[in-house]
Amino acid sequence: DAKTTQPTSMDCAEGRAANLPCNHSTISGNEYVYWYRQIHSQGPQYIIHGLKNNETNEMASLIITEDRKSSTLILPHATLRDTAVYYCIVRVANGNKLVFGAGTILRVKS
């Protein structure tokens, strides 16, 4: 699975959009980008995933660059409950295990 690079931490004002970047310059053509988050002391939560097209669901949007070497997770209106560690994971679709890096600590502040 390709390695990802994320900033250690980010702050975001409540109600504003949170944009979390992820670099995955060695991604292969058959690898997807997945995002999970872990709110303090809870189990990780699946957010969204994509291959090359931008994706949107009720939680977030995922923007993947045309060369697929980086992506951005967007939380359109961050709330205090979005404070968590966000993990960007790259792997093939039929893979089984998730390889978690250090992730980005997102702090949403009022």
Place this chain on the structure above:
Amino acid sequence: NAGVMQNPRHLVRRRGQEARLRCSPMKGHSHVYWYRQLPEEGLKFMVYLQKENIIDESGMPKERFSAEFPKEGPSILRIQQVVRGDSAAYFCASSPPSRAYEQYFGPGTRLTVT
């Protein structure tokens, strides 16, 4: 549809005792995964099971740890002769057969070895 259930939520064991952690996957999910999170560290994959089969145990320590997912009942992660270094949060996840990427995690079991 109840989520992934894990019990106990907290488990205290003395060194040398056995720890048994249970995981009931979501209804309709036949794939179970176990992850471990040591204090102040990231989540690490341990083992992937389907009913009655271990598919990938590449993350399991070679000794004292075992896992099973029987035809009936929950998945069990068993740690024999626990040591202080086993103190961690153990998370179980499950996924439906057709969407293995979409893993749903339980609340975890926090094991403390005294």
